[in-house]
Amino acid sequence: MQIADVRVITSCPGRNFVTLKIVTDEGVYGIGDATLNGRERAVAAYLEEHVAPLLIGRDARRIEDAWQLLYRGAYWRRGPVTMRAIAAVDVALWDIKAKAAGMPLYDLLGGKSREGVLVYGHANGADIEETCDEVERYIGLGYKAVRAQSGVPGLDKPYGVGRGQMFYEPADAALPTETIWSTSKYLDHTPKLFEALRDRVGFGVELLHDAHHRLTPLEAARLGKSLEPYRLFWLEDVTPAENQEAFRLVRQHTVTPLAVGEIFNTLWDCKDLIQEQLIDFIRTTVVGAGGITHLRRIADFAAVWQVRTGCHGATDLSPVTMGAALHFDTWVPNFGIQEYMRHTAETDAVFPHAYRFEAGLLFPGDTPGHGVDIDETLAAKYPYDPKQLPIARLEDGTMWNW
Numbered sequence: 001m002q003i004a005d006v007r008v009i010t011s012c013p014g015r016n017f018v019t020l021k022i023v024t025d026e027g028v029y030g031i032g033d034a035t036l037n038g039r040e041r042a043v044a045a046y047l048e049e050h051v052a053p054l055l056i057g058r059d060a061r062r063i064e065d066a067w068q069l070l071y072r073g074a075y076w077r078r079g080p081v082t083m084r085a086i087a088a089v090d091v092a093l094w095d096i097k098a099k100a101a102g103m104p105l106y107d108l109l110g111g112k113s114r115e116g117v118l119v120y121g122h123a124n125g126a127d128i129e130e131t132c133d134e135v136e137r138y139i140g141l142g143y144k145a146v147r148a149q150s151g152v153p154g155l156d157k158p159y160g161v162g163r164g165q166m167f168y169e170p171a172d173a174a175l176p177t178e179t180i181w182s183t184s185k186y187l188d189h190t191p192k193l194f195e196a197l198r199d200r201v202g203f204g205v206e207l208l209h210d211a212h213h214r215l216t217p218l219e220a221a222r223l224g225k226s227l228e229p230y231r232l233f234w235l236e237d238v239t240p241a242e243n244q245e246a247f248r249l250v251r252q253h254t255v256t257p258l259a260v261g262e263i264f265n266t267l268w269d270c271k272d273l274i275q276e277q278l279i280d281f282i283r284t285t286v287v288g289a290g291g292i293t294h295l296r297r298i299a300d301f302a303a304v305w306q307v308r309t310g311c312h313g314a315t316d317l318s319p320v321t322m323g324a325a326l327h328f329d330t331w332v333p334n335f336g337i338q339e340y341m342r343h344t345a346e347t348d349a350v351f352p353h354a355y356r357f358e359a360g361l362l363f364p365g366d367t368p369g370h371g372v373d374i375d376e377t378l379a380a381k382y383p384y385d386p387k388q389l390p391i392a393r394l395e396d397g398t399m400w401n402w
């Protein structure tokens, strides 16, 4: 089974997505996601100019060899552009293999470890009251786990509070929107949010929160400690993790579970975090970390240290990544939770998919492959519309982490 055609499809059905389609000489094709929010064209060019020529004529069944070729063969390793390109090829090849075998991908990976995939939705509001109302709305929709982010008094456009209710779309302008950040205002406010939430909804629902890389290790430790009475499922990205050892300080001070990894590309980015048991959940997903082939290695490594998975699932991860991640989640023994931000109706129409939500769980469906396709004719009606993520500055103008 040889690779006959490799196509990169860039489209904006509500937001931008880069999709890879690999077609074999036997007619079976596979789909992969290569979207890198705000930097889409870099991955598209990497695939078109440097990867596609290497794939034509290769045996589509040799997934591992293709992965090693693209990883080792580039000489320049890791990084979000390279690893997303590798992920797109890898996921498309797993899709082809599973379709050729007539199996849903989870079967090829080793079969179901669970019936459904626990997901968390995103509730956000301008203030504590509105956020509590939104969390209740998610509970009403059947969610068993909800991430809560709220506006902070005195801060315009804090992270996680956006337009639209069922999803939050941060990449909102051709040039980055500037936002202002104050750690002290945020740290004073956030425990009040979770106190109000537990008063309102009790302890029967899992609550999560994302600090989005804004805090120093000591500030992160303080936040974790102050949230302990509200028993969060996890506290995410409390401090940037380029320096993995930073988490040791956080860990020494709090038993609030920690999640990190949506911006990691390989096992090398989380090796110390995992083996030193500095985190509880690893957030990498298929498109972020080199596809099924590499994510599986991360998950197996994490299992040794009782670290569970919590795949990134924001709207910038296309339905293709969601489909592949759900098959992965259905198989992976050390599963924790899956993030689920709904896509718009236009996105869902361009990517027909087999997965479905029911009573707080997502189900990948039983279609052979990962169960997500692309309607290329419809995709062509939505031309690329460049958008970037916001940036954050401190109140005195200092550039900060968004």
Ligand code: GCO
Pocket (backbone or CB within 6 Å): 037, 170, 210, 212, 262, 313, 314, 315, 316, 339, 389
């Ligand atoms: C999350 C994330 C996202 C990112 C987004 C950037 O936890 O869902 O932090 O909302 O900000 O994926 O493109």
Ligand code: MG
Pocket (backbone or CB within 6 Å): 210, 212, 236, 237, 262
């Ligand atoms: Mg996050």
